[in-house]
Amino acid sequence: MPSTLFRDARDYQIAFLATFLLLGISNRDWSLRPVFMVVVVATCLGVQLAATLIHPLLTTPVTAPLSINVRSPLITALSLCLLLRADHASTFILAGTLAILSKFWLRSADKHFCNPANFGIIAALLLTNDAWVSPGQWGEDGWYVLLFAGTGGLVLQRVGRWDTTAAFLGAYVLLEAGRNLWLGWEWDVLGHRLMSGSLLLFALFMITDPRSIPNARLGRIVWAIAIALLTFILRNHFFLSTAVFWALFALAPLTVLMDSLWVAPRFSWQAIAQRAMRRSGLMPSLTSEPLR
């Protein structure tokens, strides 16, 4: 339906992530096999479907009507394709399965607190021998930075989570700049460290997942700064090239604490979409927002 397509901010996100994936494969010499992409997408959609059917049976009482979510597993699958690399299809199946299941099983107050793709990546890194992440895969070309910033900004403006990106990037840039100054490197060394496509993709598209991050703005800002700090420590003192993913994974449960400290309404994609439709006159009135 043309009227509803792209009302949901996730449609933009799916379109952008798919574009990045195409760009990466066609333009960046990625070693991602097409068959693995198919495997990841099929796994994520399949597990989402199965879990949607089974989960209500295990959790009583059944409150919400059953609806199959396609957008969320697709975003997870695309994120895994963009970030995760492995030698075997089984690793992608494991990552996709655990990523989707984390949404159903790792919940607190009816909200999942792990970013599914990030959970899948860490699970693959921990549980298999053949998974890796390639932080250098985007290089440092300026136009990628502009592309990511532009598209990411568009999504963030719709979901209203730019504060998280700004807090994360702001804190991280300050920490790295302080280190650069202390070490005495020239400023282009800092520029090179920060112009990493992978870091920007993470800051704009991963830690801004509105469903799994703290609800209140203050909570999000504190949370994002904590992730920046941990990333900085892991990267510079433990020499972990995948520092951002470990930091997000380790601090994801902090969301629960943040939500109890600073209370705010939970994020709902439907509410955002309805607001957009109302603005464009497609929905005349609002009775209630489905804040499930």
Place this chain on the structure above:
Amino acid sequence: MNLLRRLLSVLLMAGLILGMPASAWAFCGFYVAKADTSLYNQASQVAIARNGNRTVMTMANDFRGDVKDFAIVVPVPVVLRPEQVNVGKPEILAHLDAFSAPRLVEYFDENPCESRRIFSNELAMPAPTAARDEADRRRGGALGVTVEARFSVGEYDIEILSARESDGLETWLRQNGYRIPPGASPLLQPYIRQGLKFFVAKVNLQEFSRSGSQFLRPLMMAYESPRFMLPIRLGMINARTEQDLIVYLLTPRGRVELTNYRAVNIPSDAEIPVFVKNEFPDFYRSLFQTAYQRENKKVAFLEYAWDMGNCDPCAAEPLTPEELRQAGVFWLTPNEPNRVFITRLHVRYARNTFPEDLMFQETSNQQLFQGRYILRHPYTGEMNCPAGRQYQQALSQRLEREAQTLANLTGWSLQDIRRKISFPKPGTTPSMPWWRTLWPDRH
């Protein structure tokens, strides 16, 4: 295209029927030439063998000046004891170079009129040319400096220093006879503050003359550290031009990736005109330079990624377990399956394009890759059949395609390339009478 495919399939089938050919046969062609590091004027070679946090680094030495002027300063992550440093054999790095160098292979088209017969090939595999080992030259200079260890290994006098201030280190180095270039101090500071130590080495002239060797041998160091990196910034102090660095990374699981730069596969598997055989070094130099410029000089190039147990085609025989051990591979155990994967990265760096040191990570990526260029020699005998005429027509198109590929890869002029290609002369096809080749000036 169809004809080519048929030729190829016939070749493959014949290969199967005849059984495994002699050792000069490689499965997909003859190995005829390679582009090793002797191509470049200023090339350093470093081999890093790493498993977990354990690292053995070998730095080749191509210092050609007066050995009394030779000195290197290398930041190292830990204090090295005498037994952690050794001198290696230059032949080992030369062998690694030859084994992993970009290569040229050639096929010979068969007579299209006798497509069931396979023509044997008389080309012998030339002996690999000796690759020269190249060196990383770094100079540095110190006060407030602690000499953590001082020892001699082979022809080298080595000191491991830790320093508090870069100015002090610079002064110390100068006072101790290291002729370091001006402006070293600001570059030494980041390493001091990161807690790195400095490995400094000079040549002990008595030992050197006693060894009777003409060249300095590679320096090897074994250490344990979570840092998987190669410092390149110190090497840029006195070099304004671009420098070539070839890194051989030997690991048990799979490819090594750069984490802070993008790595690009060097263009490979291209069919190029046969005259390139005589100018392969020029061809590869131009190809590399063209690829380097296309990527805005900001990327590293992957030239080889392969399991060290085999090669196809082989530019040199794989290293024996003993040679691997001498290259720093410490995890080999007799009578057990041992995996060694080699990644060859070629980095052409300058101060403005590579501001940071190289950081690596091991991955389990076992996808094989090699820089490989293919020559297909046309069939030149007499062809008196319809298939022969078809072959000649297809051949002209193929040669033109090869010319364009070569121009695209190297940036050479297409006109010049075409001039060097022998496009099919009119032979026995009906439209081209046979006497034209006899008296070409008569028409």
